Amino acid sequence: MTQFQRGYSAQEDEISQLMGEALELYRSGNLDRSRRKGEEAIALCRDLATAEPDDPQHPRVLASLLYNHAVVLNAMDRRAAALSVIQESSRIYEDLVAFDPATFEPLHADALSRVGVTYTGLGLTEEAVTCQRRAVTTYLSLPPDVAVERSVARAMSLLASSLEADDRPDEAMAAADDALRRYADLDARDQLPLDAAGFYAMTARTLARLHARGGDYEAAASASAVAVAVYRLLLEQVSPEWGEPLAAAVGERAAHLSAAGRADEGLDQARDVLRLVGALDARRPDIYMGAFTRVAAVVAALEA
Numbered sequence: 001m002t003q004f005q006r007g008y009s010a011q012e013d014e015i016s017q018l019m020g021e022a023l024e025l026y027r028s029g030n031l032d033r034s035r036r037k038g039e040e041a042i043a044l045c046r047d048l049a050t051a052e053p054d055d056p057q058h059p060r061v062l063a064s065l066l067y068n069h070a071v072v073l074n075a076m077d078r079r080a081a082a083l084s085v086i087q088e089s090s091r092i093y094e095d096l097v098a099f100d101p102a103t104f105e106p107l108h109a110d111a112l113s114r115v116g117v118t119y120t121g122l123g124l125t126e127e128a129v130t131c132q133r134r135a136v137t138t139y140l141s142l143p144p145d146v147a148v149e150r151s152v153a154r155a156m157s158l159l160a161s162s163l164e165a166d167d168r169p170d171e172a173m174a175a176a177d178d179a180l181r182r183y184a185d186l187d188a189r190d191q192l193p194l195d196a197a198g199f200y201a202m203t204a205r206t207l208a209r210l211h212a213r214g215g216d217y218e219a220a221a222s223a224s225a226v227a228v229a230v231y232r233l234l235l236e237q238v239s240p241e242w243g244e245p246l247a248a249a250v251g252e253r254a255a256h257l258s259a260a261g262r263a264d265e266g267l268d269q270a271r272d273v274l275r276l277v278g279a280l281d282a283r284r285p286d287i288y289m290g291a292f293t294r295v296a297a298v299v300a301a302l303e304a
Helices: 003-027 031-051 057-075 079-097 101-121 125-140 146-165 169-188 194-213 217-237 240-259 263-283 285-303
Strands: none
Touching: 003 031, 003 057, 031 057, 057 079, 057 101, 079 101, 101 125, 101 146, 125 146, 146 169, 146 194, 169 194, 169 217, 194 217, 194 240, 217 240, 217 263, 240 263, 240 285, 263 285
């Protein structure tokens, strides 16, 4: 190895270190510092890609850095900047598909989906739908395995959300129903890890909203029951942060049941969830107080 090459090896190590630091800062909520670390890593990686244009590893790393950087920018509500960054990531992955389709097609689909989410955040709902459809189509073209099945369900769920935002309720309902069936199948086969279950619950809430919009409150209550059940599990087994969406889902299901003429069932379920959260709070009041307060507020509103 020449001295010139060793110098670039040191740069690669520095990029790796910056990537790790940016991720830790993001996880701890230090978004601006994470952004700056990410920008340093991206600049170094661009230098490497320019110096060694025939090395496919550099664009691969650059695409990954850009993807992560877009996540940080979105979290900072800098969506226009995030859009430019994630679009570049998507273009790089698309170019890399020609070198290794099995590796890069899933990454390209994931980046497309992230582009779609960013478009939605900017209110560009038609563009979001286009990206999410491309992501779904790409995932469906891949050889089936459990990871692909999870990705299809997630992409279909995001497509449903984009269609709902674009005021296309019938198409949104079809996509949400498809996604929910896929998630239910994965769950039944014990192939849905807890870190993916949040999308399962989100999909159920989307479908419930769409049914309620169409006046089918029984179907809405059935879908929102799935959301409540999943959020309960996430609250108990993953994090107290799931208390907020759990409280929202409990309130939504109570509204659906009330509209269906079953108001007492909604109140009973809300009280049952409050007992669960109360038991968790009794064991760890420093952790679950926020969740208890949110669910208690829902119960109080229903009892008023």
